[in-house]
Amino acid sequence: MVFILGVNFPERNLVAKSLQGFFGVGGLTSARLLSRFHIHPTCKVGELANKQVLDLTAALSDMKIENDLRRQVLDDIKRLKETGTYRGRRHALGLPARGQRTRTQIKTAVKQNRIERRL
Template sequence: MARIAGVDLPRDKRIEIGLTYIYGIGLSRSHEVLAKTGVNPDTRVKELSDEDVAKLREAVENDYQIEGDLRRWENMNIKRLMDIGSYRGRRHRAGLPVRGQRTRTNARTRRGARRTVAGKKKAK
């Protein structure tokens, strides 16, 4: 069981995919780390030697901002936008799309599903 940055990597996946389970590491950064450490990307996680795991752990934890530090940094940036009252900060605070998407229709992920009251009959 390979454990890097507090994350258990899935045993049966290739290491290039397994590294993407760490928050802050995608496929391109995974390839970068593997090239830097010299580990074969086709190796399964369960086949890694302790030496390889140590090399990967060192490269990932020392060279990149990942997991808790990265989440904290992103939340501080959003909080800063909200504190200074910028347009993007106001959109974050209101729970609306931040990057210019339309909201008259769509935007269900940010706004949530709304109940419609269309076709309501008047009482006589």
Template sequence: MVFIFGINFNEASLVKRSLESFYGIGPKVSQRIMARFHIHPWAKVGTLKNTTVMDLTAELSNMKIENDLRREVQDNIRRLRDMGSYRGRRHAMGLPVRGQRTRTQITTARRLNKIERGGTGRIQM
């Protein structure tokens, strides 16, 4: 088992997939991090040297990921609600925010607005 940024990873898992498991790191960012530390795209976590693991952990600690990023997203949505903007009202009602169709396909947006982004489903003014 290898610890990266305080999380235990199996030695047989890919470095790219392990990095993408963090909230806020996608394919492009993980590819950029791996290129910075000269890690092969198909490298396994178990093959990394200790210094490389420490450098990865230091790099991740400098980035805004996981709880910090979640808090920032929730603060941005709360700010939109407090201003009373159109997007804030849509978030508060649990409706699609970016102009999607609401006549038939609304269930996904309702689910995302309530769970992931911390919506309450009510208008707060």
């Protein structure tokens, strides 16, 4: 088992997929981190050298991920609600905030605005 930012990752997992397990790190960000530290995209977590693990941990600790990013998203939604913007009102009502159709397919549209309830 390899620890990256205090999270256990099995040695058989790909490094790129393991990095995407962090909230706020997607495919592009993980690819950039891999290229920055000269790690092959098909490399597994168990094949990483100790220095590479430390470098990845240091880079991830400098980024805004996990709880910091979740808090920022919630603060942004709260700010929109307080200022009374259209998007803020849609968030408060639990309706889609980005122009999705609501006349039909309301169930699908409402699911996309539930970021507040998931976090």
